[in-house]
Amino acid sequence: MDQIIPLFRRLHFLFGQVPFANLLLASVVIIIVSEFVEHLLEEHDYETIAHLVKLSANVLLVSFWLKEAMPFVSKLQNLMEAFEMLR
Amino acid sequence: MKEVVFAQLMDMLPFFFFVVSLMILYVVLQMLLPDNRYLDELIFYACLLVVIPELIVVFEAVVEVVKVLTSMLFAFIPIIGSILLILEGPLSFIAWNPIVLAIIQFLLFVTDKLFLPLLLIAILLDVWSRGMQELPLTKMAQLIRSFLIISTGTAMLVLTGVLTTAGALVITLNDTINTPIKKTLEQAIPIVGSVLVQAISIVKKTQVITSSFIGAAAIIAFITTLSVPILYILLKALTYRVLSSISEPLMPTRVTLLFEDLSKSLFVLCGIATIIFICVVVVIVLFFAMSFFLVGRSG
8 A cells, every 4th residue: 555555646646637537546546445455354254244345346436437427428418309319 | 721720630639648648547557457357447438438528529519510501591592592583594504403402401401310310329339339248239330320321422422413414513624633632532531531522522613613703712711611620520530540540559459449430430420511511512602603693683
């Protein structure tokens, strides 16, 4: 962790302008942390809790990306209404 | 004119830069998480979210142009029709046929109600089949796209045929000079090259007959202004092509294929926009010619 967080800070500094790069970096941090915790729990035979950690990480990722994707879905809907494809 | 084109080019640069930086970021992250299936998914969706707004902007622009044109034509047709009745004599030597107007209106109607929605469906199918690789619908998207290519080609053929047999564009140019350019264009631009070449020759012929009565400067200004959207779409499609070729060694295959499909769809959109462009040029030239004759007659 001591090395990973400065690395991601530097990557954020480099790619901060790019849209969705920050989201991607945050997702990767979540994946790394969740995998770490998962392995730790599995080592101690807490497999159900490890599964739960994985599930919660997935839910977090999906909610992040859905929040970003919603404006485009509504834009697409407007476009389809312009074509009179939706009634 | 130069500023307009340059601004469009400058608009494309940040997009290009963003996608290339996403590729670099993907390569860096892949070193941290080798062979992670989440990472592939995430980079795919990031690229999708960068690309889709661009596509939506292009589509909105084209839809707006078509809407404006259809309403403009509805306003113009009574005027043009009445002038046609008044000026039967003087106009007979360029022999503008009313059927040109009917065909233009029909083409705009078909573009608005059939071509653009079908193209949107094709793009959605492409995105679907790259997102859900277990349930690919690429054949369907390809079918729709090839249908659109064939229809745009046919529409262009019909327009050329009507315009030349109606006598408006029978003046022939010396084609020996620009034939190599046409051939190069046809081969260089993948799908709609021949449509574009047809458009260029139609516009050039129109320019020759109209420059005698409205002046070359006005018509050149019109044509360049109208062709900016086409150039913009073409530029965008070529950018996608370049991105797909750059991303081949770096990104997952599905991202490359997505860019390639989107560039194909944008080339088809470019063909459709060319047809609209020809319609506008013909109507405007018709209107100018008529007003010239009307003014000439009263004064």
